[in-house]
Amino acid sequence: MTHEVRAVVARTKGAPVSLETVIVPDPGPGEALVGVQACGVCHTDLHYREGGIGDAFPYLLGHEAAGVVESVGDGVTDVAPGDFVILNWRAVCGRCRACRKGRPQYCFDTHNAAQPMTLADGTPLSPALGIGAFAEKTLVAAGQCTKVDERASAAAAGLLGCGVMAGFGAAVNTGGVGRGDSIAVIGCGGVGMAAVAGAKVAGASRIIAVDVDERKLKWAEEFGATDTVHSSGTDPVEAIRALTGGFGADVVVDAVGRPETYRQALDARDLAGTAVLVGVPSPQATVELPLLDVFGRGGALKSSWYGDCLPSRDFPALVDLHLQGRFDLDRFVSERIALDEVEESFDRMRRGDVLRSVVVL
Structure with missing residues (x-):
């Protein structure tokens, strides 16, 4: 089974992004399908749009995200459908020399979902930082999902996925x-x-x-x-x-x-x-x-690197600090926008008018 969703795509270098229909497959082994609730607009997304990170266009943008797991593939035990999660772009392997030394925050073989998400015509997409969360749903490796306290707002919690954690x-x-x-x-x-x-x-x-x-x-x-x-x-x-x-x-x-x-x-x-x-x-x-x-x-x-974080350790801890009133994640959210407003948010980001625009779905 596949899912047709709305998503923000950078088709070519330097061109304005567009809202497209994207096909997201059901999760395979080790993968999770996540219903995205919010995703921050990060400078990294703009770098992808401008060709500053690579030339594997078209890109499915968005990576500072939180949402709810909808389904998981075979072999997934750390998260389950219904879990509120923050997405990360460094799912550790557990096998490389850094992981074996007990320093998984430096994992040298991080991974993403194996199956591609595509445009409606079948063109494979390159998800930003292996996530691609300017979308109603996205497919990631299950290790990219970290379960946190669902009392935190998705708009605030998702920012831990990149810039705030860094x-x-x-x-x-x-x-x-x-x-x-x-x-x-x-x-x-x-x-x-x-x-x-x-x-x-x-x-x-x-x-x-x-x-x-x-x-x-x-x-x-x-x-x-x-x-x-x-x-x-x-x-x-x-x-x-x-x-x-x-x-x-x-x-x-x-x-x-x-x-x-x-x-x-x-x-x-x-x-x-x-x-x-x-x-x-x-x-x-x-x-x-x-x-x-x-x-x-x-x-x-x-x-x-990524604030030398270990998502499974740091994301829940920082969400707890937020809920205790000791680390105000909400203060980072300058504005809440819709999927079709990402291009305009890039302009505000360039001018320094916002800390973070956050797409809320």
Whole structure:
């Protein structure tokens, strides 16, 4: 049996997305069919549309999603029909060298559904990050489904599927920020804002938000920033040092991913401090560093994959924090839109008018 659903498709590079009829098969072994309730509009979807990730058009966009499992294939035991789940794009294999070492968050052989979803004429679709959730239903590997408390709204919970988890995890999991630490976050979009919020949850004493947009800095204060730096007219490295007794921050998160912001992150950290790259660089970006400075400052230079999260561990925990009132996921939702409004939401995202537009089905 197959299912005809409405879904948002990027047919060709750079062209506006379109609302199409998509054919979704019933789940096979190890797969799950999920009725999507909400899906955030992430920069990654725009990168797919622009051909910045690959050229396997047409793409079925959308990946920051939550919904309800409708059916599962043979061999699936971790989720069942009726479960409220958040979708993730790193279903771990359990067999690779990272998984065998007890570090499945670094799994080197993550997987997605084996069966393709297609256009009505049979053309196979490439689902964004193996999910494709700007759709009424989507087919994923069962390991991409994490059951969470159904009291959380789908619009808020789904954002843990990508950007919010990436930012929170960059600060807490990768950076290891903790009670009494100082942290600076360079770039206050959705990922950077989640790093700010994560640092607050973790008990950081000084949380410095850095951006060129005054609106985002005001939002950062609402998420827990103790200080803000408008970097268009101020040297952010000197400002961060001035706010930390001249030393630099214990942790600096680069949520932009440009050579200049990465260098700022390195220079703005304290001795033995940690710099975390979570912003996605362009393929052409390069960095040249004085090696003696890298050696002399000590500490760590880290990259954060998906916030170094393990969905089965982190998604339920963060939803619980949200329901306790300690981590306000709803604050990330700038607007709720329909499936046919995704293209317009890309324009608002480019202008920095929103943290997240969320498609609600």
